[in-house]
Amino acid sequence: MERADAQAAETELGTLTKPSKKAKSSISPLQRIIRDKWLYVLLLPGLAYFIIFKYLPMWGVVIAFQDYSPFKGVFGSEWVGFDNFTNFFKNPDFFRLLKNTAIFAVLNLVFFFPAPIILSLLLNELRSNSYKRVMQTFIYVPHFMSWVIIASITYVFFTTSGGVVNEIVEQIYGRKMDFLSAPEWFRPLIMLQIIWKETGWGTVIFLAALTAVDKEQYEAAIVDGAGRFRRLWHVTLPAIRSTIIVMLILQLGRFLDTGFQQIYLMSNSLNRGVADVFDTYVYFVGITQGAYSYSTAVGLFKSVIGIILVLGSNKLAKKFGEEGIF
Amino acid sequence: MSMPKMHNTRAGRVFDGFNVIILGIIGILMILPFLYIIAGSFATEAELTRRSFFIWPETFTLNAYKYIFSTATFSRSILVSIGVTLVGTIVCLFFTFTMAYPLSRKNLLGRNLFLNLVVFSMLFSGGMIPTYIVVKSLGLLDSYWSLILPGAINPFNLIIVKTFFQGIPNELEEAAKMDGCTEIGIFWRILLPLSTPVLATFTLFYAVGIWNDFFHALLYISDSTKWPVQVLLQQIIILSQGNLTDTAAQAGAYVTPPEQSLKLAVVVVATLPILIVYPFLQKHFAQGMLLGSVKG
Numbered sequence: 001m002e003r004a005d006a007q008a009a010e011t012e013l014g015t016l017t018k019p020s021k022k023a024k025s026s027i028s029p030l031q032r033i034i035r036d037k038w039l040y041v042l043l044l045p046g047l048a049y050f051i052i053f054k055y056l057p058m059w060g061v062v063i064a065f066q067d068y069s070p071f072k073g074v075f076g077s078e079w080v081g082f083d084n085f086t087n088f089f090k091n092p093d094f095f096r097l098l099k100n101t102a103i104f105a106v107l108n109l110v111f112f113f114p115a116p117i118i119l120s121l122l123l124n125e126l127r128s129n130s131y132k133r134v135m136q137t138f139i140y141v142p143h144f145m146s147w148v149i150i151a152s153i154t155y156v157f158f159t160t161s162g163g164v165v166n167e168i169v170e171q172i173y174g175r176k177m178d179f180l181s182a183p184e185w186f187r188p189l190i191m192l193q194i195i196w197k198e199t200g201w202g203t204v205i206f207l208a209a210l211t212a213v214d215k216e217q218y219e220a221a222i223v224d225g226a227g228r229f230r231r232l233w234h235v236t237l238p239a240i241r242s243t244i245i246v247m248l249i250l251q252l253g254r255f256l257d258t259g260f261q262q263i264y265l266m267s268n269s270l271n272r273g274v275a276d277v278f279d280t281y282v283y284f285v286g287i288t289q290g291a292y293s294y295s296t297a298v299g300l301f302k303s304v305i306g307i308i309l310v311l312g313s314n315k316l317a318k319k320f321g322e323e324g325i326f
Numbered sequence: 327m328s329m330p331k332m333h334n335t336r337a338g339r340v341f342d343g344f345n346v347i348i349l350g351i352i353g354i355l356m357i358l359p360f361l362y363i364i365a366g367s368f369a370t371e372a373e374l375t376r377r378s379f380f381i382w383p384e385t386f387t388l389n390a391y392k393y394i395f396s397t398a399t400f401s402r403s404i405l406v407s408i409g410v411t412l413v414g415t416i417v418c419l420f421f422t423f424t425m426a427y428p429l430s431r432k433n434l435l436g437r438n439l440f441l442n443l444v445v446f447s448m449l450f451s452g453g454m455i456p457t458y459i460v461v462k463s464l465g466l467l468d469s470y471w472s473l474i475l476p477g478a479i480n481p482f483n484l485i486i487v488k489t490f491f492q493g494i495p496n497e498l499e500e501a502a503k504m505d506g507c508t509e510i511g512i513f514w515r516i517l518l519p520l521s522t523p524v525l526a527t528f529t530l531f532y533a534v535g536i537w538n539d540f541f542h543a544l545l546y547i548s549d550s551t552k553w554p555v556q557v558l559l560q561q562i563i564i565l566s567q568g569n570l571t572d573t574a575a576q577a578g579a580y581v582t583p584p585e586q587s588l589k590l591a592v593v594v595v596a597t598l599p600i601l602i603v604y605p606f607l608q609k610h611f612a613q614g615m616l617l618g619s620v621k622g
Contacts, residue, residue: 032435038509039428043440046425046479050443053476056460057452063459070459119352125345138353140608141360144600146538148556152563152593153359162586164362167378200356228338261540265564279454286455287545299453307450 064297084297116202139200151265181270209243253313278302367590374586390591407554414474418532421478430491472546527610
């Protein structure tokens with residue numbers, strides 16, 4: 001705590017003594033570059049990475065306004081204005097993608113979002129610390145598995161040819177269910193996967209917030225005669241409320257970020273109608289079918305809406321007195 | 327956090343017991359699928375057909391493993407994954423740490439511009455297709471470098487390392503400069519030795535990320551002899567069209583390959599490296615995630 005205070009004081013001091021700071025850097029920019037030449041040498045590989053793999057593609061989005069042909073290149077291709085965008089908005093695919101994305105966002109909010117909160121509250125109520133640690137070890141495991149492994153395990157368990165789940169279903173209903181290709185099972189499976197993979201890991205941030213709860217408040221609540229549930233309701237929950245609100249807002253900011261890998265791996269020709277979201281659509285139309293300009297326009301639309309949502313939600317989070325990410 | 331000592335009511339005790347049981351069930355559900363996959367990979371085909379779920383095989387057999395490692399397809403993809411993970415981790419660490427150091431120096435001319443470039447790239451991206459076109463025009467399609475270079479720096483990691491370097495006292499550096507050491511010397515001989523815990527954390531971060539990566543291979547690798555194990559896994563299990571049978575296997579002793587246990591064995595081998603490093607991961611990742619919330 002003391003160190004943080006000292007740091008805060010230092011930055012405060014920094015703002016007060018700004019003029020003198022200016023006077024210190026009296027050497028010319030060129031001299032500063034020469035002085036730090038080795039630092040720039042170290043900076044070079046990383047900077048090259050950002051320019052080549054981040055900023056060149058950002059410039060490359062101009063093909064969204066072209067009728068890009070790989071043979072003519074970015075400079076030789078014809079400019080078409082907003083045609084690719086208007087084509088996309090007029091396409092019935094647009095509403096299908098928007099609808100699928102919105103449904104995933106709502107399902108996420110209702111079924112996935114509360115799960116880590118409930119789990120961390122339960123973990124927090126445990127009296128045995130060693131039991132808690134063992135449980136934490138178990139519940140973090142799926143987070144570190146790749147989506148291919150998660151999808152593979154799902155296939156092994158849900159397949160109609162000998163999958164455990166279908167064996168049980170057959171015992172009860174007398175017939176097997178086509179979990180992996182029936183469109184009506186796609187969303188429940190996606191939810192099941194994400195809850196199984198990420199709930200445990202999601203508790204990390206809430207458990208961290210819970211350690212900050214003032215123990216004296218519990219003691220005071222006990223003196224006032226509050227039972228377990230009243231303490232949970234009146235002390236624990238209010239203490240992590242701001243964390244919950246910030247996580248909720250940030251989650252809203254990631255509205256469009258449906259996991260590409262997860263959805264791609266679980267989708268097939270039978271369930272594509274409910275599975276397609278912006279990212280998978282860009283992949284199928286762009287990479288598989290080669291419609292570079294059109295799919296870039298779709299991607300750009302998503303990126304622009306995405307940045308607005310993230311910045312907006314971040315601002316909102318800061319309003320609640322919490323640090324945003326940026 | 328442990329609860330302060332307090333008298334427990336009857337309802338409280340019932341809740342405690344209930345809570346222990348519920349959490350036990352949740353914990354077991356999280357790892358049960360893995361237990362089945364592991365047990366099944368050691369079981370015989372007959373047992374897999376007969377019993378729908380078990381976590382301990384009646385008869386142990388290594389047939390599935392012997393079979394998959396006898397096929398060139400699988401052995402090759404494991405080698406690709408190991409090679410790309412090793413080289414990729416070193417490349418990622420190199421790019422991240424060399425860039426983090428200059429960015430941590432407050433009096434570097436242009437520092438804010440560089441930092442803003444990094445932060446903006448976290449907010450906005452050119453997207454899948456323009457990146458694909460860049461990778462393609464660099465001639466990296468079907469090259470192992472396409473699995474490494476496009477993700478060489480994770481901006482979040484970069485900022486965490488930068489923040490860490492900022493916390494190292496300047497005096498050390500000043501002293502080294504007096505002795506005629508250049509910044510590269512300082513970086514190599516002073517900063518890196520001081521940051522071994524951070525280095526360990528990010529080695530794990532990057533290695534796990536690269537081992538688990540499916541996305542880059544899907545986009546950039548179409549030559550099936552260059553597939554990493556994650557793509558092979560998708561082909562075998564999800565698309566059920568991957569074919570492990572090839573000349574090497576036909577020359578082997580197995581007339582009919584163990585079909586079901588073979589799939590499970592592939593999953594186990596793809597999972598194994600993660601499970602081996604998991605104890606370290608759990609420790610470092612939790613720290614890293616909390617470090618990440620520290621603003622630079």
